[in-house]
Amino acid sequence: xxxxxxxxxxxxxxxxxxxxxxxxxxxxxxxxxxxxxxxxxxxxxxxxxxxxxxxxxxxxxxxxxxxxxxxxxxxxxxxxxxxxxxxxxxxxxxxxxxxxxxxxxxxxxxxxxxxxxxxxxxxxxxxxxxxxxxxxxxxxxxxxxxxxxxxxxxxxxxxxxxxxxxxxxxxxxxxxxxxxxxxxxxxxxxxxxxxxxxxxxxxxxxxxxxxxxxxxxxxxxxxxxxxxxxxxxxxxxxxxxxxxxxxxxxxxxxxxxxxxxxxxx
Amino acid sequence: xxxxxxxxxxxxxxxxxxxxxxxxxxxxxxxxxxxxxxxxxxxxxxxxxxxxxxxxxxxxxxxxxxxxxxxxxxxxxxxxxxxxxxxxxxxxxxxxxxxxxxxxxxxxxxxxxxxxxxxxxxxxxxxxxxxxxxxxxxxxxxxxxxxxxxxxxxxxxxxxxxxxxxxxxxxxxxxxxxxxxxxxxxxxxxxxxxxxxxxxxxxxxxxxxxxxxxxxxxxxxxxxxxxxxxxxxxxxxxxxxxxxxxxxxxxxxxxxxxxxxxxxx
Amino acid sequence: xxxxxxxxxxxxxxxxxxxxxxxxxxxxxxxxxxxxxxxxxxxxxxxxxxxxxxxxxxxxxxxxxxxxxxxxxxxxxxxxxxxxxxxxxxxxxxxxxxxxxxxxxxxxxxxxxxxxxxxxxxxxxxxxxxxxxxxxxxxxxxxxxxxxxxxxxxxxxxxxxxxxxxxxxxxxxxxxxxxxxxxxxxxxxxxxxxxxxxxxxxxxxxxxxxxxxxxxxxxxxxxxxxxxxxxxxxxxxxxxxxxxxxxxxxxxxxxxxxxxxxxxx
Numbered sequence: 001x002x003x004x005x006x007x008x009x010x011x012x013x014x015x016x017x018x019x020x021x022x023x024x025x026x027x028x029x030x031x032x033x034x035x036x037x038x039x040x041x042x043x044x045x046x047x048x049x050x051x052x053x054x055x056x057x058x059x060x061x062x063x064x065x066x067x068x069x070x071x072x073x074x075x076x077x078x079x080x081x082x083x084x085x086x087x088x089x090x091x092x093x094x095x096x097x098x099x100x101x102x103x104x105x106x107x108x109x110x111x112x113x114x115x116x117x118x119x120x121x122x123x124x125x126x127x128x129x130x131x132x133x134x135x136x137x138x139x140x141x142x143x144x145x146x147x148x149x150x151x152x153x154x155x156x157x158x159x160x161x162x163x164x165x166x167x168x169x170x171x172x173x174x175x176x177x178x179x180x181x182x183x184x185x186x187x188x189x190x191x192x193x194x195x196x197x198x199x200x201x202x203x204x205x206x207x208x209x210x211x212x213x214x215x216x217x218x219x220x221x222x223x224x225x226x227x228x229x230x231x232x233x234x235x236x237x238x239x240x241x242x243x244x245x246x247x248x249x250x251x252x253x254x255x256x257x258x259x260x261x262x263x264x265x
Numbered sequence: 266x267x268x269x270x271x272x273x274x275x276x277x278x279x280x281x282x283x284x285x286x287x288x289x290x291x292x293x294x295x296x297x298x299x300x301x302x303x304x305x306x307x308x309x310x311x312x313x314x315x316x317x318x319x320x321x322x323x324x325x326x327x328x329x330x331x332x333x334x335x336x337x338x339x340x341x342x343x344x345x346x347x348x349x350x351x352x353x354x355x356x357x358x359x360x361x362x363x364x365x366x367x368x369x370x371x372x373x374x375x376x377x378x379x380x381x382x383x384x385x386x387x388x389x390x391x392x393x394x395x396x397x398x399x400x401x402x403x404x405x406x407x408x409x410x411x412x413x414x415x416x417x418x419x420x421x422x423x424x425x426x427x428x429x430x431x432x433x434x435x436x437x438x439x440x441x442x443x444x445x446x447x448x449x450x451x452x453x454x455x456x457x458x459x460x461x462x463x464x465x466x467x468x469x470x471x472x473x474x475x476x477x478x479x480x481x482x483x484x485x486x487x488x489x490x491x492x493x494x495x496x497x498x499x500x501x502x503x504x505x506x507x508x509x510x511x512x513x514x515x516x517x518x519x520x521x522x523x524x525x526x527x528x529x530x
Numbered sequence: 531x532x533x534x535x536x537x538x539x540x541x542x543x544x545x546x547x548x549x550x551x552x553x554x555x556x557x558x559x560x561x562x563x564x565x566x567x568x569x570x571x572x573x574x575x576x577x578x579x580x581x582x583x584x585x586x587x588x589x590x591x592x593x594x595x596x597x598x599x600x601x602x603x604x605x606x607x608x609x610x611x612x613x614x615x616x617x618x619x620x621x622x623x624x625x626x627x628x629x630x631x632x633x634x635x636x637x638x639x640x641x642x643x644x645x646x647x648x649x650x651x652x653x654x655x656x657x658x659x660x661x662x663x664x665x666x667x668x669x670x671x672x673x674x675x676x677x678x679x680x681x682x683x684x685x686x687x688x689x690x691x692x693x694x695x696x697x698x699x700x701x702x703x704x705x706x707x708x709x710x711x712x713x714x715x716x717x718x719x720x721x722x723x724x725x726x727x728x729x730x731x732x733x734x735x736x737x738x739x740x741x742x743x744x745x746x747x748x749x750x751x752x753x754x755x756x757x758x759x760x761x762x763x764x765x766x767x768x769x770x771x772x773x774x775x776x777x778x779x780x781x782x783x784x785x786x787x788x789x790x791x792x793x794x795x
Contacts, residue, residue: 280572283569290588339750394763397764
């Protein structure tokens with residue numbers, strides 16, 4: 001007996017929103033033999049960029065073949081497309097609004113399909129909740145073994161968000177805060193590779209919001225309580241944290257804040 | 266092999282409350298072959314009306330035979346009854362305090378049973394947590410195939426909340442805010458049928474908290490950012506929203522606020 | 531066919547943190563046939579004591595053999611150990627920082643093992659997220675049937691938190707607030723046994739933060755709305771509550787606040 005299909009959900013509905021359970025009910029009514037996993041429902045309302053970061057950070061940890069349903073969908077009911085995409089070994093259903101950008105930047109999709117075939121939708125889908133009325137039943141049908149070619153026509157591309165790419169200069173490298181995690185840590189778009197030519201990590205300077213941090217530490221535990229520190233996060237990205245505190249509040253910064261890494265003189 | 270039973274949980278314990286996991290542990294200890302789904306644990310503390318709205322909005326999306334456990338129970342430990350009810354194809358266990366009202370208003374229950382047979386409870390149930398000590402084990406026993414007639418005597422009726430029914434007048438129709446969703450959208454008790462005699466939806470006026478909205482729009486995407494709009498929600502009810510904003514905060518209103526729909530002159 | 535293994539997660543990541551889903555993805559990639567249950571992710575950041583209370587309060591409700599993964603880990607990346615422990619019929623993987631203290635105080639562990647064998651970890655574990663890179667894959671391997679002796683060397687003891695034991699005096703018994711639940715109720719470290727020699731519960735006085743409560747009531751429903759009351763909670767501990775309100779806010783107290791129980795004169 002094969003393992004049941006795995007379907008994950010990522011939305012901006014807010015933790016505890018009953019809309020999440022409506023989607024789960026729709027899926028389970030069509031396909032009872034499925035495991036449902038919540039990635040998060042705490043994406044900022046209509047914050048496509050945050051959703052794109054979270055999808056790129058979490059879905060690659062899932063088993064091959066997992067179906068990821070993403071609903072951050074300010075354009076619901078307008079002409080924006082819904083898409084099915086295969087990226088690495090994972091499958092995605094989402095609005096075509098850039099939610100898959102950061103996944104695709106790392107790896108071109110194996111396939112993109114426009115979701116247009118109403119045969120796999122709920123009858124009479126609402127104008128305001130395509131997550132429940134189109135994406136959830138499409139995911140359930142995929143779990144039942146429907147071939148993605150049946151969903152609609154193949155596409156060559158999908159909507160991509162502007163990329164904030166690190167900028168190298170004579171002084172060092174400039175990046176930005178990509179994401180604030182639930183501890184208030186600032187996750188940046190800079191990885192070790194971006195500043196490897198600047199020398200020993202313990203001798204770098206990280207500047208953010210007028211504050212300068214001298215040297216990266218190897219782990220949280222190496223900080224003095226209350227200290228503002230920089231380190232590599234669990235995905236290899238530069239992170240700025242306050243030991244036992246909340247860096248985003250203390251520095252009063254958020255997503256998009258500039259971060260500069262330079263070699264110490 | 267039949268699918269495992271499905272048990273959902275709806276409580277006012279607060280997301281992250283360990284009491285939820287206590288209930289799940291009790292269920293899984295009695296019946297390992299069950300799928301557990303959280304509907305929400307973010308019902309306002311002891312807010313029976315909100316719980317009743319959420320149960321009516323979400324549980325009909327679940328597969329026939331699902332067992333829904335609802336715990337919003339300010340009367341725990343007093344003489345209030347606990348009940349089992351069958352409504353449409355769904356099964357419910359809940360305190361008899363009106364939690365099932367909005368489900369029952371749409372469809373009379375097929376059966377109501379008083380939960381009185383302690384054989385299906387935890388031994389020595391506490392006075393303060395019947396959700397864990399009575400409702401959770403009863404749900405597990407139902408999942409195991411116990412016949413509901415064994416739970417206790419049949420009942421003819423259960424407690425019903427006062428209904429806020431739309432009031433028609435010469436001017437139009439008056440309803441109220443039934444629910445504020447996690448985006449701050451105001452969901453009302455008015456459906457398309459309630460104002461179908463007032464003519465074209467694009468030419469109606471919706472009044473709420475001293476603000477007048479001219480015409481319903483077809484979907485969120487048709488609004489200007491920041492605009493106060495009215496539209497039909499994904500269940501066909503009149504909804505008041507601020508595009509990209511939080512209508513409940515902006516209008517400073519909540520559950521129970523009056524809403525008036527009139528034909529434009 | 532045996533039931534799939536059960537793995538629970540208890541963390542301080544914050545509800546909705548995508549780090550939770552990363553752990554689940556790692557587990558499911560190694561062991562697809564597992565049921566995942568969230569105990570809570572709302573432990574206060576790095577609050578080991580709160581985590582220890584929650585684990586002791588909830589995990590005993592789970593079926594024998596359940597695997598409980600606990601990640602409240604301010605020392606991640608330092609020399610602190612990670613441990614596997616068997617307590618009663620339950621299995622735990624956690625940092626060795628006192629998280630299992632309140633479980634162990636009630637019942638000595640049957641076995642403790644230091645988690646040192648990297649064969650069961652993700653390759654190249656990060657310095658900052660051992661929950662995902664070590665504890666999650668270890669739990670998955672245990673679910674697959676790996677013998678705990680393979681994880682590392684046996685230990686005699688693990689780190690224990692200071693115990694706040696009730697202090698008896700001539701006047702009565704002094705304890706403290708162990709935990710504030712999501713309703714704002716104050717759960718104390720005093721049980722019925724601690725004040726059984728003080729006579730009838732209805733005639734005791736409970737003092738907390740300068741307020742005196744006369745007599746324990748049998749259940750919430752026996753209180754006048756807004757009244758400050760004391761009662762035995764669903765685990766038999768003394769609890770201080772405000773009927774329909776939030777005792778912690780009203781008394782402006784939290785974990786550690788002294789509570790005195792005396793016999794009425």
